[in-house]
Every structure is written in C-alpha cells, then in structure tokens.
Amino acid sequence: MIFTKSTKYAIRAIIFIAERCEAKENCSIRDISGTLEIPFHFLTKILQKLTEAGILISAKGTHGGVRLNREPEDILLKEIVHAVDSEYSTEECILGFPQCDEKNPCALHYMWQEPRRYIERIIGETTLNDILKNNEIHKL
Amino acid sequence: MIFTKSTKYAIRAIIFIAERCEAKENCSIRDISGTLEIPFHFLTKILQKLTEAGILISAKGTHGGVRLNREPEDILLKEIVHAVDSEYSTEECILGFPQCDEKNPCALHYMWQEPRRYIERIIGETTLNDILKNNEIHKL
DNA sequence: CGGATAAAAGACTCTTTTATCTGATTGAAA
DNA sequence: TTTCAATCAGATAAAAGAGTCTTTTATCCG
Ligand code: SF4
Ligand code: SF4
Secondary structure, three states: OOOOHHHHHHHHHHHHHHHHOOOOOOEOHHHHHHHHOOOHHHHHHHHHHHHHOOOEEEEOOOOOEEEEOOOHHHOEHHHHHHHHOOOOOOOOOOOOOOOOOOOOOOHHHHHHHHHHHHHHHHHHHOEHHHHHHOOOOOOO | OOOOHHHHHHHHHHHHHHHHOOOOOOEOHHHHHHHHOOOHHHHHHHHHHHHHOOOEEEEOOOOOEEEEOOOHHHOEHHHHHHHHOOOOOOOOOOOOOOOOOOOOOOHHHHHHHHHHHHHHHHHHHOEHHHHHHOOOOOOO
C-alpha cells in the first residue's frame, strides 16, 4: 500500500535481527529467511543493500551472517526505506502529474497534505528503537 | 505512491469528462487519451470498468463516447478507486503481514493509524464535486 | 432501406517492472 | 583443505502497463 514488498521485507528483517541477535553475534540470512518466510535470494539482495548503506554489517564463512552496524536508536526508518528503494518519495503528485504545482493546487492536493505530512514524519523521525519498544511483532 | 497508475488515470479522466463535456454530450475516448496523454487502449479498459460500475455511461458509433452517469456530487472517490482496483484497501498491515493484529500492535501499526484514517476519509468522503470545486488542474 | 463510417468493446500480444529462483564464486573459520 | 555462509550473476515468473488488431453497435448519408 505504501511500501514496496522489498521495503516491508527489509523492515521485518531488521526488526528480527535487532530482536533475535545479540550485539556481537551474527544472524544467518538463511535463518531470517526461514523464520520470516521471505524468499532467501530475494532477501540476500535486500540485506546487501542494507549492508552497503552501512545499516548492517556482514560476515562470510562459518558463523557468518549479518548484524546491526549501529545502535537501534541511530537507525532511522528513512534510511532503511531509502537503502532498499532509493526512488522512494512522498513528494509526488497523487494524480501522477510530473511536477506538483503548489501555487494552484487541486482539492486532492490540498487534502493529501495532512496524511503526507504524517507519513513523512513517521518515515523521517521513527528510529528502529522506537519500533522495537513496542515489543513482539506477530509471527516473529 | 498511494494510487496505482490506472487509478490515477481514472481520476484524471473523470475530472476531464466532468469539466469538458456538457451533460448530454459524449466525450470521445480518443480525445481524452490525446489531451491527457494516457495510452488509448489502456484508457478504454479503465473507462469500461467505470462504465460497468455505473459511474459513466458510454455510447458507440458516431458521436459516441462516454459521459457521467450521475451528478458529480453523487460520485464518491471511493467508487472510482474501487471500480478500477477492486482489491484496494487501506486495512492492510504496513509491514505486509496477512492479518493485522489490533490486540497487540507494533509501533508502526500505531503510528500508521493517523495517516490511514486521513486517507480513508479522503477516499470515502470526497465526491467528484469536491474535486471539481478547486478549479483548474494543470495540464487539463 | 442499405452501405459507409465512427467509435466503443473485446481479444491478443508485447514490454517493463517487480518479485522469485538457480547456480556458481568468494572468503572466513575450523 | 573442507565446509559453511555471504556474494554475485543470471534466468525465470508474475504483475502492471502499453500496443495491435478485430468485432460490435450506432449514426450518417445516399
Ligand atoms: S495540484 Fe493536484 S493535480 Fe496538481 S500536482 Fe498537486 S495533487 Fe497533483
Ligand atoms: S501490529 Fe504492526 S506488524 Fe502487526 S499487523 Fe499491525 S502493522 Fe502489521
């Protein structure tokens, strides 16, 4: 609805990593994939992006895997979203016009301001820690 | 972002029809397609759905075309959206889980309530007339 | 009335994007 | 040096979007 499937997977995976893996321990991608029922190779690609973005850190070989590269309170939802889907934007016209004309807006433009602002705030200000505070997510 | 391309096309087309065609006159789909730069055959499919939904009424043959079947104040945005994309829903979990657990929600669930409610209100309560009141939409 | 024509409806095919799967490569640990 | 697990390259599948062509139905014009 608002996030792409990749983005949803990314968020779910990060929550899993933060909750299930101790700071110094690696999470095997295979495990994450199995538990969260996310296609393995699709997940690897997503996690690679998160690693490139400096959100995760990965290790090959035995006991390898992936873990957080920073404290949950230093990871913004925004970073996760943009790491996975660099095009993501809330600026676009709700009717798909190329540039949004703030000067002479249509009614929908106007109505869309409020929810858009909320969404921008959620994505821009929520940290991984905020998400973790409200405990167990079902299926995890 | 929130609407599919088909839905955006549908809304733009309906606005065009309402503004450019007199009550008893038909709008040629070819014209709409040309003016709004919407692929012709893609648009016909969308408009067919709107016709099936009773929002538009169509006529074949010379001077045929499409026009509103009801007054703009009796056409809810919701109807347009659902006519084109019957699956559309704002109920879904923002993280893509199958059923949303209201009992023990995660933080995102909670944060998502506000914008979701706004969006539901926009879609559920806005009529075509509300959209038309705020005059000219650019590129139309 | 009867054929020419205009325009929507419908059936297919093609392209692009998003999502998923298969298999080979690399590197770390044991 | 074997083994485990991430990485990387590529093919395939599914969905959304766009294009081609045929059929149907209404008007027009003689
Ligand atoms: S005014 Fe309306 S149509 Fe124009 S860019 Fe803004 S939302 Fe889109
Ligand atoms: S609580 Fe969170 S994860 Fe669970 S259904 Fe609601 S939004 Fe989705």
